[in-house]
Amino acid sequence: MARRTFDIRAQPGFGLLALFTFFALYLPIAALVAYSFNSADSLSRWDGLSLRWFISAWQNSNVQDAAIRSLVLALWAATLATIVATMAALATTRTEPYRGLTFKYAFINQPLMVPEIVTAVALLIVFSRVKVWTGYSGMGYLVLAHTAFCIPFAYLPIRARLESMDLTLERAAADLYATPWQAFRRVTLPLLRPAVIAGFMLAFVISLDDVVITEFVKSGGQDTLPTYMLGQLRRETTPEVNAIATLFLALSVLLVTVFFFVNRRKP
Amino acid sequence: MALNGLQLSRRRDVRKRWLLSAPALLIIFVAAIGPLFVMLAYSFMLKGDYGDVKFGIFSLDGWTSVLFQRDIFDDTLGLADAHLTILWRSVKLSLYTTVVTLILGFPTAYFISTRPPLSRDIWVFLVTIPFWTNLLIRTFAMQQVIRNEGIVNSVLTGLGIIDQPLQIMHTDTAILLGMVYVYLPLMVLPLYASMEKLDFRLIEAGYDLYASRLKVLWRIIIPLVKPGIIAGSILVFIPSLGAYVIPRILGGGKNMMLGNLIELQFGAGRNWPLGAAISIALMVLVMIALLFYVRNASRSGAGHG
Numbered sequence: 001m002a003r004r005t006f007d008i009r010a011q012p013g014f015g016l017l018a019l020f021t022f023f024a025l026y027l028p029i030a031a032l033v034a035y036s037f038n039s040a041d042s043l044s045r046w047d048g049l050s051l052r053w054f055i056s057a058w059q060n061s062n063v064q065d066a067a068i069r070s071l072v073l074a075l076w077a078a079t080l081a082t083i084v085a086t087m088a089a090l091a092t093t094r095t096e097p098y099r100g101l102t103f104k105y106a107f108i109n110q111p112l113m114v115p116e117i118v119t120a121v122a123l124l125i126v127f128s129r130v131k132v133w134t135g136y137s138g139m140g141y142l143v144l145a146h147t148a149f150c151i152p153f154a155y156l157p158i159r160a161r162l163e164s165m166d167l168t169l170e171r172a173a174a175d176l177y178a179t180p181w182q183a184f185r186r187v188t189l190p191l192l193r194p195a196v197i198a199g200f201m202l203a204f205v206i207s208l209d210d211v212v213i214t215e216f217v218k219s220g221g222q223d224t225l226p227t228y229m230l231g232q233l234r235r236e237t238t239p240e241v242n243a244i245a246t247l248f249l250a251l252s253v254l255l256v257t258v259f260f261f262v263n264r265r266k267p
Numbered sequence: 268m269a270l271n272g273l274q275l276s277r278r279r280d281v282r283k284r285w286l287l288s289a290p291a292l293l294i295i296f297v298a299a300i301g302p303l304f305v306m307l308a309y310s311f312m313l314k315g316d317y318g319d320v321k322f323g324i325f326s327l328d329g330w331t332s333v334l335f336q337r338d339i340f341d342d343t344l345g346l347a348d349a350h351l352t353i354l355w356r357s358v359k360l361s362l363y364t365t366v367v368t369l370i371l372g373f374p375t376a377y378f379i380s381t382r383p384p385l386s387r388d389i390w391v392f393l394v395t396i397p398f399w400t401n402l403l404i405r406t407f408a409m410q411q412v413i414r415n416e417g418i419v420n421s422v423l424t425g426l427g428i429i430d431q432p433l434q435i436m437h438t439d440t441a442i443l444l445g446m447v448y449v450y451l452p453l454m455v456l457p458l459y460a461s462m463e464k465l466d467f468r469l470i471e472a473g474y475d476l477y478a479s480r481l482k483v484l485w486r487i488i489i490p491l492v493k494p495g496i497i498a499g500s501i502l503v504f505i506p507s508l509g510a511y512v513i514p515r516i517l518g519g520g521k522n523m524m525l526g527n528l529i530e531l532q533f534g535a536g537r538n539w540p541l542g543a544a545i546s547i548a549l550m551v552l553v554m555i556a557l558l559f560y561v562r563n564a565s566r567s568g569a570g571h572g
Contacts, residue, residue, distance in 0.1 A: 008471050009381040011374070011484060018378030021371045021451065022390075025397050028408035028448060031418050035411060044416040084291040091287035098281045107292055111299050115509025115553055117526040118546040121533055122302035125309055125543070128319070148298035151291050209401045212511055216533075226403050233407060233516055242411075245404045256399040260392055 029249065036242035043239060053243040063244060066228040070208055073139065073224060077146030078154070078203035084147075085154035085203075086196055090188075093162040111149040119149070120216035127217055137219040145217045146207045153206050154199035161195030194262065201259045205252065303550070310543035318537040329540025333548060350528065350545075357525045360439060361507035364446040365454075365500050371447070372454035372499060377488075379455075380462035391459065398452035406516050409445045410436065413517075437519030445513040450506060454499040461495030494564060501560040505553050525549050 035043060039050030057063050085108075092104050111119065123145055131137045169191070173183040189196075211226040218227060225248060232241050313326040336347040379390040397405060412418045413435040420432040435441050465488070473483045489496070511526030518524070523531070525545065532542030 006474070008467060008474055011377060011480060011488075014374035014377050017371060017374035021375040021455075022393060024371075024448070025394070025451065027418070028405070028412045029397065029400070031411040032404070032408040043411075043414075080294075084294060088288040088291035091284040095280070095284065098284070100285070104288055104292065107295060107300070108288075110295060113553070113557060114299070114303070114550055115506070115526070117509055117511040117529055118306075118550050119299055119302070121529055121542060121546055122306040123298065124533060125539065126302040126305050144294065144298045148295050151295060155291070205399055209399075209403075211401075211403050226401060229403055229407070230512070230516075233403075233410075241407070245401075245407055249400060249404055252400050252404075253396055256396055259399075260395065 032242055033246050033249070035239055036246040038239045038242070041238065043237060043242070053239040054247070057240050057243040057247070060240070062223070062228060063225070066223045066225045069139075069222065070224040070226070073142055073146060074204050074207040076143045077150050077207040078200050080143070080147045081150035081154045081203045081207075082158075082196060082200040085151050085199060086158055086192070088151075089155055089158040089162050093159055094165075094167060108155055109152050112152050116149075116212040120213045123213065124216040131219070139222065141217050141219075142214060142222065142224075145213050146210065149210070149213065150203035150207050153202040157198040157202065158192065158195045161192060165191055198259065198263055201255060201262075205255055205259075209252075306543045307547060310540050310547055312540055314538050314540050316537075318533070318539060320539050326540065329538070329544040332538070332541045333544050353523050353525060353528050356439065356522070357508055357510075360443055360446065360524065361504050361510075363443055364450060364507045365504045367443070367447045368451050368454040368503050369496065369500060372451060372458055373496075376455050376458035376462050376495070379459050380465065387463075391456075394452050394455050394459075398456070402449055403512055403516075405449050406445050406513050409448050410517060413441055413444060436517060437522065439518070439522055441517040442510075442514045442522060442524070445517040446507050446510060449513060450503045453502040453506070457498040457502060458492065458495040461492045461498075465491060497560060497563050501556060505556055508552060508556070509549060 035046075036053060037049050037051070038046055039052055040047035088104070088108060092101060092108075095101075123141075127141050127145075131141075165188075169187050170183050173187045174180075178186065209226065210224075211230055214224050215227050215230065218224070223231065225244070229241060229244060229248075309320055310329045311325055311327065312320040312322065313324040313328065315321050331344070332347065333350060334347055335344045337343070338345055375394075379387055379394075382390060410417070414420075415432040415434065415436065419435070420429075423429045424432065435444070469487055469491070470483055473487045478486065509526055510524055511530065514522060514524040514527055515530075518527075526549075529542050529545050529549070532538045532545065536542070
């Protein structure tokens with residue numbers, strides 16, 4: 001029913017454009033998911049519903065390896081990044097400005113400022129030489145590279161939380177003869193936990209999603225799920241890629257939903 | 268004495284703070300900042316015959332070949348048209364992407380910020396989901412819509428509007444559509460953040476003074492949310508300029524952007540110094556855009572207009 005009063009918030013056509021935007025945001029994803037249930041051999045036809053490509057993806061040993069590698073890599077990178085980011089956040093908040101503080105901010109946020117492809121080729125240059133020198137070409141390079149670009153994502157929520165926390169409770173702990181470590185372990189860390197979890201999850205998703213840096217840093221046989229998919233997209237694709245993408249999508253949505261509700265719950 | 272003790276403990280505190288932040292700084296130095304300096308050095312070396320460089324041999328060839336190329340017959344320098352085309356395509360498509368995402372994102376953010384508070388969260392959540400979905404998957408999803416047997420073409424042929432499928436894949440339009448799709452949330456979210464704080468009493472005052480809807484939009488809403496517009500535009504423009512995955516998948520081999528040109532030099536092109544030089548040029552372009560943003564942001568923060 002049309003409102004007769006003059007609505008000061010209304011702007012002509014805005015609602016329509018907004019609904020179009022939401023439609024446009026979800027149409028491609030819907031198409032991607034729909035085609036993963038296609039029983040045909042190629043994407044150019046639609047032969048009816050089937051789970052055939054999900055089964056085929058699930059049993060594909062390349063996909064299994066890549067998925068496990070992605071998860072292990074993300075777990076390592078996010079854990080390391082969260083630990084060092086928490087330390088860095090403790091070192092850069094709740095203090096009078098000191099020499100080098102701005103430098104630290106710039107340094108920690110640097111991975112956000114540089115285009116990924118630039119960091120990727122710079123790492124290619126350095127790591128390809130190190131690989132020849134040391135003869136080591138394991139997962140260490142990927143873990144190191146992922147940890148580096150995950151740090152700012154883990155750092156931001158932890159720093160934000162620390163800045164809104166005052167020192168009263170820690171001072172009280174100190175007054176009651178807690179050692180600095182006890183105060184940290186029993187007071188600061190529990191208060192910080194939601195932000196640490198948020199930072200870890202952000203870092204985890206960022207590492208899981210990375211394509212470009214991984215593509216340039218990985219050695220042979222170190223495909224992650226995204227680089228495996230990128231390789232598949234080069235050729236004529238079967239709905240199997242859709243099935244992989246749909247499963248990946250489901251995982252991302254799950255993580256984001258958890259993140260959203262963890263973060264929304266006000267302490 | 269007391270002051271000295273205080274200074275001493277303060278100095279000790281600062282030293283402890285450096286130790287605490289050292290691991291993070293070290294990792295970022297080793298795996299992000301340090302390599303950029305190595306790359307800068309590489310851009311001034313002679314290219315190796317099979318990729319890599321001739322280590323330690325100084326040469327400006329990498330930098331000159333960003334814009335110029337040596338004629339294979341008479342050895343004269345001419346403009347490298349292919350590179351200029353790619354540079355122009357990158358800048359042009361990034362600007363288009365920014366404008367289109369702004370046109371779609373502004374009403375969307377406004378729509379969200381005028382919903383009742385409870386449903387607002389849900390709308391924001393709906394924007395956040397694509398934002399956190401893998402970029403590769405979103406690009407692939409766009410491909411499902413625009414490919415020859417994709418949704419757009421099926422619908423158009425089904426309705427009898429066209430009888431040959433539109434060739435959208437492997438064109439600049441495909442890249443543009445992909446970038447708009449992928450970066451749209453980056454426009455909506457900062458716009459929404461500044462619209463959420465919009466004081467609707469000012470708009471009411473505008474209407475009381477007989478302003479039209481258009482005038483309220485131009486003279487009140489847009490000036491008030493300008494910081495969000497600038498932030499969103501920068502957040503969209505910068506990754507667009509460095510895009511690599513989207514043009515690679517949707518543009519095919521021919522319609523390259525700077526990111527793909529860089530990759531080419533480290534792959535089949537076997538010209539690492541050139542690749543390094545283009546990378547640094549791209550980084551400088553991004554830094555300029557960021558500086559522009561920082562200056563604008565501080566100015567609009569200081570005065571109000």
